[in-house]
Amino acid sequence: MTIDELERLLAQQPVAVLHRLARGRVHRHFRAGKRRLIELLLQHSSQNLAGLESDVQALLAERQGQPQPPPASTRTAHRAPSPPQKRVPHRGGEPESSEPAVSLAGWLEGLGVPAPQPFVPDPWQQEALAALSETDVVVSVPTGSGKTYVAVEAARRAMEDNRTVIYTSPLKALSNTKFTEFSKIFGADKVGILTGDRQENGQAPLLIMTTEILRNLLYDAASGEIDVRLDTLGLVILDESQYIADPERGVVWEETIIFCPSQAKLLLLSASIGNPQDIADWLTSIRQTTSRLVRHSKRTVPLRAGYLHPNGKLAPLFKTAAIPAGHPNHLHPEAKRLFLEYEEETMPSGRSRR
Amino acid sequence: MPPSIHPVDLIAALRLKHLTPAIVFLTSRRACDEAMESFDHADIVLPPARQEIIAAALDRVIAHYPSVAEHPLIPTVRRIGVAAHHAGHLPSWKIAIEELMRQGCLDAVFATTTLAAGVDFPARTVVITQSSIRKSRDFTDLTIGEVQQIAGRAGRRGKDQVGFAVITPSPYIDLGVLTKGLTGHPESIDSQFTITYPMVLNLLKAHPHEQIQGILAKSFAQFQLNQRAELLERKLDTLHVQMEPYGPRLCSDWITQWQTFDQARRQRPHRQHVKQQESPELTARFHFMTSGRVVGLARGRGIVLRQYRSKGQRNPMISVLRPDGAVTECPAATVAEIFDRAFECDETSAFPWCSAASFDELHYQLTELPTRLPTLPILVPKESDPLPDAIVQSLGDFPCPTCSSRPACQKDVVVASRLRQEQQRHTKSIQALRASLWHRFQERVEVLQKFGYLTPSAHLTDDGEWARLIRIDHSLLITELIRAEAFAGADPALLTGVMASIAHDDDRPGAFPRISTGLSSLLGQVRKLAESLSPYEDPPLLRADIAAVAERWIADPTLTWIGLCRLTTMAEGDIYRLLARTLEFLSQIHTLHGTHPSLADSAAKAIALIRRGVLEELP
Ligand SMILES: Nc1ncnc2c1ncn2[C@@H]1O[C@H](COP(=O)(O)OP(=O)(O)O)[C@@H](O)[C@H]1O
Ligand SMILES: [Mg+2]
Numbered sequence: 001m002t003i004d005e006l007e008r009l010l011a012q013q014p015v016a017v018l019h020r021l022a023r024g025r026v027h028r029h030f031r032a033g034k035r036r037l038i039e040l041l042l043q044h045s046s047q048n049l050a051g052l053e054s055d056v057q058a059l060l061a062e063r064q065g066q067p068q069p070p071p072a073s074t075r076t077a078h079r080a081p082s083p084p085q086k087r088v089p090h091r092g093g094e095p096e097s098s099e100p101a102v103s104l105a106g107w108l109e110g111l112g113v114p115a116p117q118p119f120v121p122d123p124w125q126q127e128a129l130a131a132l133s134e135t136d137v138v139v140s141v142p143t144g145s146g147k148t149y150v151a152v153e154a155a156r157r158a159m160e161d162n163r164t165v166i167y168t169s170p171l172k173a174l175s176n177t178k179f180t181e182f183s184k185i186f187g188a189d190k191v192g193i194l195t196g197d198r199q200e201n202g203q204a205p206l207l208i209m210t211t212e213i214l215r216n217l218l219y220d221a222a223s224g225e226i227d228v229r230l231d232t233l234g235l236v237i238l239d240e241s242q243y244i245a246d247p248e249r250g251v252v253w254e255e256t257i258i259f260c261p262s263q264a265k266l267l268l269l270s271a272s273i274g275n276p277q278d279i280a281d282w283l284t285s286i287r288q289t290t291s292r293l294v295r296h297s298k299r300t301v302p303l304r305a306g307y308l309h310p311n312g313k314l315a316p317l318f319k320t321a322a323i324p325a326g327h328p329n330h331l332h333p334e335a336k337r338l339f340l341e342y343e344e345e346t347m348p349s350g351r352s353r354r
Numbered sequence: 355m356p357p358s359i360h361p362v363d364l365i366a367a368l369r370l371k372h373l374t375p376a377i378v379f380l381t382s383r384r385a386c387d388e389a390m391e392s393f394d395h396a397d398i399v400l401p402p403a404r405q406e407i408i409a410a411a412l413d414r415v416i417a418h419y420p421s422v423a424e425h426p427l428i429p430t431v432r433r434i435g436v437a438a439h440h441a442g443h444l445p446s447w448k449i450a451i452e453e454l455m456r457q458g459c460l461d462a463v464f465a466t467t468t469l470a471a472g473v474d475f476p477a478r479t480v481v482i483t484q485s486s487i488r489k490s491r492d493f494t495d496l497t498i499g500e501v502q503q504i505a506g507r508a509g510r511r512g513k514d515q516v517g518f519a520v521i522t523p524s525p526y527i528d529l530g531v532l533t534k535g536l537t538g539h540p541e542s543i544d545s546q547f548t549i550t551y552p553m554v555l556n557l558l559k560a561h562p563h564e565q566i567q568g569i570l571a572k573s574f575a576q577f578q579l580n581q582r583a584e585l586l587e588r589k590l591d592t593l594h595v596q597m598e599p600y601g602p603r604l605c606s607d608w609i610t611q612w613q614t615f616d617q618a619r620r621q622r623p624h625r626q627h628v629k630q631q632e633s634p635e636l637t638a639r640f641h642f643m644t645s646g647r648v649v650g651l652a653r654g655r656g657i658v659l660r661q662y663r664s665k666g667q668r669n670p671m672i673s674v675l676r677p678d679g680a681v682t683e684c685p686a687a688t689v690a691e692i693f694d695r696a697f698e699c700d701e702t703s704a705f706p707w708c709s710a711a712s713f714d715e716l717h718y719q720l721t722e723l724p725t726r727l728p729t730l731p732i733l734v735p736k737e738s739d740p741l742p743d744a745i746v747q748s749l750g751d752f753p754c755p756t757c758s759s760r761p762a763c764q765k766d767v768v769v770a771s772r773l774r775q776e777q778q779r780h781t782k783s784i785q786a787l788r789a790s791l792w793h794r795f796q797e798r799v800e801v802l803q804k805f806g807y808l809t810p811s812a813h814l815t816d817d818g819e820w821a822r823l824i825r826i827d828h829s830l831l832i833t834e835l836i837r838a839e840a841f842a843g844a845d846p847a848l849l850t851g852v853m854a855s856i857a858h859d860d861d862r863p864g865a866f867p868r869i870s871t872g873l874s875s876l877l878g879q880v881r882k883l884a885e886s887l888s889p890y891e892d893p894p895l896l897r898a899d900i901a902a903v904a905e906r907w908i909a910d911p912t913l914t915w916i917g918l919c920r921l922t923t924m925a926e927g928d929i930y931r932l933l934a935r936t937l938e939f940l941s942q943i944h945t946l947h948g949t950h951p952s953l954a955d956s957a958a959k960a961i962a963l964i965r966r967g968v969l970e971e972l973p
Contacts, residue, residue: 014528014529015486015530016495016528016531016710022679033526034525034527036525108371111373111478111516111518112514113513113514113515114515142506143503143506144476144507144509144511172445172934173445173449176445176972176973177449177452179973193973195973196938196941197937197938197940197961198973212825216825219560219822222556222559222560223560223822242499244545245543245545246546247546247722250547251547251548254545254547254573254574254575255553257574258572271499271503271506272499272540274499274539274540274542274543275543278577278578279574282574282577285577286572300509300511301509301514302515302516303509303517303519304519305505305518305521306518306520306521307520308359308367309359310357310523311359312359312366314367317521318533323537324537326537326538326539328536328537328538339529346357346523
């Protein structure tokens with residue numbers, strides 16, 4: 001294989017493969033973009049191109065051997081001497097389905113503002129609220145589903161019961177937004193915010209703070225220095241609780257949950273995560289009641305994915321208008337073609353770049 | 355063809371297809387700022403009516419947050435209806451832009467992907483231009499969860515019937531990562547539980563030492579460790595079943611009996627080979643050098659990818675992933691330490707001995723490990739101690755040579771002892787999984803005892819009583835500084851400078867104001883102490899230039915925000931965050947008013963001085 005052929009072969013590979021090849025060859029390769037990575041790979045292996053080539057082939061063979069990307073008749077085409085223009089993109093290994101790909105017009109269909117509708121809570125929202133009167137609740141639903149509604153309604157019910165509510169968010173900025181939002185809903189006198197050095201309306205029944213502040217309150221309470229009425233605390237809402245997996249700050253969510261007083265219900269609101277059941281089971285194992293998991297992964301507003309070429313041309317990304325769950329390779333032929341063109345032209349030796 | 359679409363063309367294309375409002379996620383703040391600049395002379399201005407709506411909305415926000423009024427991007431926002439929103443901006447600016455987006459005034463916002471989680475406003479369309487994200491210091495591919503978090507901003511309930519996620523390529527893009535992210539199932543999340551010094555002090559303040567293990571057992575970390583332990587226990591159960599045919603024979607512990615006999619038998623003729631045999635300690639340690647295990651080598655650390663025996667000598671060997679990404683082969687004997695830390699590793703049978711995803715993950719984990727790690731306590735099994743001469747000589751005392759199960763023992767010993775070894779290994783791993791949090795806790799306790807925050811019986815000392823109120827990063831350094839009276843007589847500006855340099859964890863270079871000699875010498879002292887504490891706590895960056903920025907703000911109360919910004923190349927948002935974080939540190943110091951009144955007083959003064967101008971705008 002000549003250096004040009006090798007370069008072209010590398011350019012066809014997903015970046016992940018290039019990173020694997022770069023291991024042990026290129027220092028700090030994670031910083032490099034695709035084109036730079038190819039340059040570096042070729043440069044560092046200039047004494048041993050054959051070694052690099054055989055590693056590429058080995059990796060390709062290995063990927064082919066893996067079950068997930070189905071047998072790719074196209075992949076072997078990499079080695080075939082056919083003209084490069086005919087190549088199919090690297091991930092395009094799926095057997096073509098017979099249905100025709102969606103047209104751009106079909107893809108854009110439905111775009112626009114829906115007719116105004118009266119607000120009706122979703123079943124999952126009602127389920128979460130109903131469960132919360134009995135036990136702790138973990139909600140894991142896609143972004144934009146309406147978790148705030150659950151938080152607001154749950155807070156309203158607890159306050160009607162003369163219970164204090166604490167709402168935490170991971171970021172001070174989000175706390176401020178929620179402070180404004182909740183003050184509008186419940187009235188300014190009902191909502192307070194606590195930061196490290198300040199309290200605004202600290203005696204209000206609904207208190208907003210970052211999770212760190214709540215953790216500190218709980219530690220103070222445990223050692224007998226209470227300054228917030230934790231004894232009347234009825235509900236603790238932890239928004240964006242997927243932060244429990246944050247490498248630096250995740251521990252704070254665990255501490256907060258472990259030390260949350262048992263008479264207060266816990267409401268964990270989280271974006272979609274892979275193992276919400278684990279979180280719910282964990283809660284069940286350390287709290288007094290069996291906690292309830294409310295989850296779904298269907299987006300309320302359907303999502304479509306598109307591909308916009310640098311020359312302004314727009315195409316659907318997938319063959320279907322909707323995103324084909326579980327089928328990353330069902331690419332739209334137009335998007336496939338355009339992206340291949342892009343990769344070829346922005347390759348290190350691409351005529352337009354050098 | 356350009357490597358990526360021009361921002362003006364992008365907005366024009368989106369408008370043409372009615373795909374606005376949109377959030378355009380870009381790789382860096384620089385990219386966002388440059389995108390905004392490219393609109394300076396663009397002619398895609400909004401009709402006057404819409405410009406007026408934006409102006410009116412801006413005026414309403416400015417009434418709340420005066421700092422927004424002076425923002426240099428305002429003309430572009432008004433004229434074209436596009437804005438930038440990233441960590442380099444003040445919170446008030448971000449709130450303003452979010453408010454405008456919520457009201458539907460803008461056509462596009464350029465934001466950084468790093469902040470996708472903090473962007474709490476939706477749009478009809480999100481535009482994705484990259485497939486990797488800067489995490490700590492490296493770029494890593496976006497996870498499925500992250501791609502969905504980003505794409506999730508598209509499609510506003512009640513305002514859009516459908517949402518759009520549009521990918522436009524840049525040289526940094528791997529389409530596969532994004533298509534997988536859009537179509538895949540989000541990853542499972544794992545506990546990141548760590549045991550911090552303030553946690554130990556606060557736990558011991560409220561609970562007796564013997565209850566702590568039960569409290570740690572309530573963590574999600576322990577829950578997940580237990581899950582892994584249960585998996586091993588199930589494996590152990592199958593091993594028990596497999597062991598059944600090899601149950602007690604004439605002697606109850608026939609495996610040991612046979613091995614001892616066999617060893618003794620072989621030792622007699624070749625006494626000189628005994629020395630060459632693997633030491634029992636090495637054998638015991640080798641059991642723990644399983645894939646995913648973190649080990650200490652002469653030069654730094656590594657993660658074991660596989661264990662094997664060398665071809666000729668059958669020496670125990672391991673393949674180790676090193677922090678630079680290289681895979682090296684080492685004799686197990688060269689392993690200096692075996693740490694109480696093991697990661698999941700999806701093993702494969704060919705180089706690099708694990709799946710690509712595992713490799714990346716392990717490599718990432720390896721670079722993220724704390725400087726101090728607990729080591730595994732490893733018991734050296736007694737049974738493989740070299741045989742005392744007495745036994746060897748009395749070989750005739752073994753029942754084996756004449757025993758009726760001798761042929762069975764001889765035949766089965768290989769399989770049976772392998773099964774038993776595996777059993778022992780699993781049992782030990784299970785023990786380690788169940789007790790690892792407690793070990794780590796004990797280690798922290800020992801450090802706190804050594805420094806005098808805890809008594810030998812693990813009660814809080816007088817110093818421990820106040821030190822537990824410092825619940826921030828680098829708490830040990832801060833409490834040690836206080837005990838060393840480093841701040842005695844220090845004025846608020848010096849205190850603020852030091853706290854800022856401890857709080858700041860970004861190493862981005864830039865131009866900064868000069869530091870005062872007083873603060874400079876105090877920082878020298880802090881650095882020395884931080885270095886001496888480094889075995890127990892990672893030292894902070896302690897940048898003098900950062901300290902100088904904070905010092906200036908306090909030392910000169912007439913300095914305006916704009917004036918401060920002019921003194922440095924740091925972005926406004928970064929200065930704000932630095933001061934806000936410093937404020938947090940100072941307010942923790944302020945809680946020490948009972949025991950350190952003058953220090954708390956100095957902190958209170960510093961807090962009051964920091965809170966002016968834009969730092970007064972938000973609670
Ligand atoms: N049952 C519902 N019917 C219609 N719109 C809803 C419903 N629940 C929530 N929404 C709207 O959905 C949008 C997104 O909600 P939000 O709570 O911010 O989502 P997230 O789950 O990301 O926190 C909001 O504008 C909200 O008013
Ligand atoms: Mg939300």
